[in-house]
Amino acid sequence: MQNSPQHKTALGHIRVLDLTRVLAGPWCSQNLADLGAEVIKVERPGSGDDTRSWGPPYLKDHAGNNTSEAAYYLAANRGKQAITVDISTPEGQEIIRALVLQSDVVLENYKVGQLKKYGLDYASLQQIKPDIVYCSITGFGQNGPYAQRAGYDFIIQGMGGLMSLTGERDDLPGGGPQKAGVAITDLMTGMYATIAVLAALTHRDKTGEGQYIDMALLDVQVAMLANMGANYLHSGKAPQRWGNAHQNIVPYQTFATSDGHIIVAAGNDAQYRKFVQIGDKPELAEDQRFLTNPLRVQHRDILVPILAAMVQCKSKAEWISALEAAGVPCGPINNLDEVFHDSQVQARHMQIDMPHPCSGTVKLVASPLKLSKTPVQYEQAPPLLGQHTEHCLQQLLNFDDAKITHLKANGII
Structure with missing residues (x-):
């Protein structure tokens, strides 16, 4: 949707309306932003994405004091513009619908059916924007007996079999199930969602059709079992934990x-x-x-x-x-x-420093994507809560100062 991208990027023509929070959804939208998409992150007025407060550690300001920006939030939100909208209000819902008309992709990770009562579900938005690509991320998907359950990475690692494979052997000291040290199911769901969005955009560009994407953490975790899942399906025997050893090779x-x-x-x-x-x-x-x-x-x-x-x-x-x-x-x-401090990691430029209004600079882990013709661009540090609300409403929706003042006074933005 961007008419004149400033840089040669793979996705400079795409605008993403990001209604997600925490990790899986923001990881997807950060990937898209790194590739040049314009990403508008929509948050609740006053509090925003839960991960803004998931600290310590927090970003420190120029005086060395903690800001309100947790490192957790910083890890998954660069490259985005941040606006605040109360989507539970009719006026807030109208703002979202107006932004959808200006967007190519909608990402959301609300509970199944929650956005329908606001008229912001796929069926509703597809009526006003038939070519929209709409991606929902939930713990268990849009159907099935667990669809209404809340899904958290730790729980999914257990339910999806990863923890049956991870950890020391049961017959050794310290044996037992162990989760991965990072929220790997969330991260992989964000990666799979990125692939799905890009595939849907390619289909849209060929046919003019939008579509709905149903991403579930449990589905992703089962898929991630890879060769171990295949081993079980072909042998009928559930693989066991082997800690840091290999069951077929010594040492x-x-x-x-x-x-x-x-x-x-x-x-x-x-x-x-x-x-x-x-x-x-x-x-x-x-x-x-x-x-x-x-x-x-x-x-x-x-x-x-x-x-x-x-x-x-x-x-x-x-x-x-x-x-x-x-x-x-x-x-x-x-x-x-x-x-x-590893020389290979440094040679691959896997740490970046970006300007930040609170601290001067913020240190971030770089994208691993290395493209020769359309390289990743780092244009925007993880935004402050509501940092771009006025700009987006003025530039995209032509709201005047009086309307923005009204919306602020009523807590809608």
């Missing part, structure tokens, strides 16, 4: 060094022999119990404790250097300080 796991942890992934017998020789345990290369991978798997309970003691004799840096030189697949387990 293929984490080990504690003298000052940290490393991953060793010896995928063949030659790599195993190099590993134990570097660890000053050449006799393990000739031990008849450990000559081949099937034998090492069979005797893992004997071999792994010996390897664990061996690895603890050297530092993380010593092991990585020696194993890499010998061609044994390995890697460190970095904390986030080490991640953002």
Whole structure:
């Protein structure tokens, strides 16, 4: 919908009306914004997206004091314009409908049926904008026995099988189910939603038809099971947790060094022999119990404790250097300080600094998308609550000062 994009971007012609909050929906709209789409984020007056207050930590101002912008919110909302509209009011609903007429995509993650009572559901908006692409994100989808349930990433990781695969073996200390360290189901739902929106826009451009997209966190989590899901479907046996080990390859796991942890992934017998020789345990290369991978798997309970003691004799840096030189697949387990100081991460420019009105600059994790012709553009830091309300209403809907004053006085914006 933008007539003259300032930069050569993939989606500079697209306007997205974003009614989502928290993570899955905002992750999708941030992807679209990174690719050049104009994204208008609609929030509740006074409070806004729940994640604005999900801290600490918070962005600090010029004096070093906490602002109201939580790091959680900052992670998923760059590139957007922020407006506040009370959609529970008739006047607020009229504003949204007027913005829909100026938009290509609507994103929402309200409970099933909640927007229908406001006349902002797909069936209602499709009547006034037939080519609209409308994407709903919920925990369980628009149909089925769980459709009315609220869906949270942690719960979906459990229900969708991920936690049955993640965590230490039940027969070892600390064994049991474990969630992922980030809200991976939310993030993957945002990624799948991005793909679906782009596909629907391509269809619209070819046919003139809009369409409805029904995204569910549980569906995404089941799809994410990938080869493990296929293993179950073909064997009838539910895979078990193996912690940081591999059920079919030894050694293929984490080990504690003298000052940290490393991953060793010896995928063949030659790599195993190099590993134990570097660890000053050449006799393990000739031990008849450990000559081949099937034998090492069979005797893992004997071999792994010996390897664990061996690895603890050297530092993380010593092991990585020696194993890499010998061609044994390995890697460190970095904390986030080490991640953002890693030379490869820095070479790939995975941290960006953007101007911000409260702090001068804000540090953000960059997009991993690297496009040669239409590169990602970082045009707007995560916006303040309602930062662009007046601008959007004036520029897109031609509201005058008197109308904006009226809407403010009545708490509609």
